[in-house]
Amino acid sequence: MDIKQSRSDGILVLKLIGDLDGRTAPEVQSRILEVLPSDERVLLDLSGLGVLTSAGLRTMLLVYRQAQSRNSTVGLVGLSEELHGVLAATGFLAFFVVSDSVDDALAELAEVPVERTGAR
């Protein structure tokens, strides 16, 4: 698993390359949490993902939880049709800002107010 980090219009973009499963999930999680800043929007680019298992999905949920507690918003881009279906069926889709392309995602995330309440 390789995580490429970049910044675009003040938004942190993390591109995950490789498999996200029970083996790699802990590492990915700690890497993301390390860079997850306060009051910021984060975009996860999943277009480079190979296998994504339930442990991988769980990592995404934990990232969402952490982001929420720091008033951050998580965007997703590059979802396969299958992953989109899984996220929709489990209700997880509603936790993220989901976009079709990185540009769309950056635009949509830019519209999310930075100061969010509701940290839980």
Place this chain on the structure above:
Amino acid sequence: MTDVIRADLDWVDSFPTQQVAGYDVRPGRTMPFGATMVTGGGINFSIYSSAASAVTLVLFKAGEPEPVAELPIPDEFRIGSVWSMTVFNLDYENIEYGYRVFGPATEDFRDRFDHTQILADPYARAFSGRNEWGQEPDRSNIYPYRSRLTFEDFDWEGDQPLRIPSVDLVIYELHVRGFTKDPSSQVAQPGTYAGLIEKIPYLKELGVNCVELMPVFEFDEFENSRINDETGERLYNFWGYSTVGFFAPKAGFAATGKFGMQRDEFKNLVKEFHKAGIEVVLDVVFNHTAEGNEFGPTIHFRGLDNRTYYMLTPEGFYYNFSGTGNTLNCNSPIVREYVLSCLRFWASEYHVDGFRFDLAAILGRGPDGAPLENPPLLESMAFDPVLTDCLLIAEAWDAGGLYQVGSFPNYRRWSEWNGKYRDTVRRWIKGDEGVVGDLATRLVGSPDLYWARGACSSINFITCHDGFNLADMVSYNDKHNEANGEHNNDGANDNNSWNCGAEGPTDDPEIQRTRIRQMKNAMVLLLTSQGVPMILAGDEVARTQQGNNNAYCHDSELTWFDWNLVEENREMLRFVSNMIGFRHAHPSLREGHHPHGGDPVGCGYPDVSWHGSRAWQPDWSEQSRVIAMMRNGHNITGDDNHVYVASNTHWEEHRLELPGLPDGMRWHLFADTAAAAPADVAVPGQEPLLDDQHGITVGARSSVVLVGRPMAA
């Protein structure tokens, strides 16, 4: 911020003490039973058996035919009769596990230990093996239903069970797959928990506030699967009244089952129902298991502790009070604890609002099958602290002849599917004589059965998954179960149905009109009766099952909800929806106590009174086919409320004199099943004034509902 102890780093239990079969292990924790993740790492496996001599943990790499490892649990890890072991460094997502259980060979058949078989964990929270509905299983699999490790964390977003007062409930019984599998459902993922979420707006609009889901515990749709010789059609165990995994939601009902995400998907379903104000009740089957009789498969209990889990004859064979081969030994202390922990799990982990217990009379039988005076299992459930807010609904009979409707051991806590309500109302609707007195008793909440418990102990229903649905009840005199492949020998024969003049489909418009009217008559009675009404999915749109009264084995259009009916039978849907709305609008129809002719609210009228051709003079004779009930009490705002329900099952119309209302009040017409739509039913609260305040003509085989309201200013 002060440093806190990091349990994962500073926990003594985080370290193995020894190796077994090359795996790092340490003595496990006895409780909880099952496989759980341990703080600090590792998976704790714990399993018990009263008579086993040794237990081996068997590990598979997910989907592989042969085990990757077999770890005998060291005897020094055993406490009491519980074997437990914590295993480290497992790839928890890709592991399937089971057990080999060794035990003494005995002369009778009370114990059936067989270490050549790999047993599933009875506490497993997920199973693999039937991940996608209908996918042909590999019959050579040495371990067909495989226990999986699970995460139980979930973002409930503050969700809680709804705790809707029982008096306000309108239950809707549905089959998860059947509800959206038909392409006409137009949901993204048909036949799944996720698909069901897309139909919540429909249920909301219909007005029901509780869904009762037919079995969702892991079962095998291929159990007894066969090809019907005559039709060539594949038959399944569609209904699922045969549990494999009591702690696991059926993976094949989940769009995400192949990813092992069925738990999340089901939790999301419950969460979404709750957001819509709809409770979720599970139909649970604790009377028997999928292991069948002596010739059935060994899945878990049989090889683990046969004599504990099953009711056995003195020779060691299976008692069969369930009609399916075996009977769970529910009142053994061990099984009692098992059932309780299972229910607590579903109530707390999945936020479900209650349970309906299949063949619940079995849950009151002792180990020898004799009905108990004070069954410990039923008592424990009634007083369990975790289950306090859960509905406990008994199907108060079994296949061994025990019929306990009205006499089920209840601790003033249990309610019952009121089978007598169904039988009486059906007989009345078809026009039987000698029913009027019993009908009156059923309409006011069956005080003969539930006086001490209250009216909400009566779950009133006219149809359910067993037997004819509503459209077939008015279209068939006899069952037509040929498609089940048993030469029409299966299914009940006492249907109390009437085909209105032709058996099955007909072009005769007169018969068609009579059928619609009869269905509406049924809904009028059901939704104005004291007690908790239950509607069978599809009845609100007159769904037919072509006369099949036992369609348990069909995964086809026969059992699927045809959503085109929502348009085609809009008239019926509107009628039912407005009837439900009317019930919600009139608390006097759904009070917790039984009305008895007194005037508890001081409105000047008895809480219930009966009327016939002359007001205040009901005809209770054998031949009577006309009865009118007036209910009086308070409405939602506390003002006086008067409802008049007249039912005529005679083939001629009858003129009924109306009871007078207080000064300033007038009768308004809510429903008249003899009238052509849209005059058949009004929008609740917008009922038109009745022209003639002194009497009303109730058409042949028709019903009328009136409401007393102040004259328009």
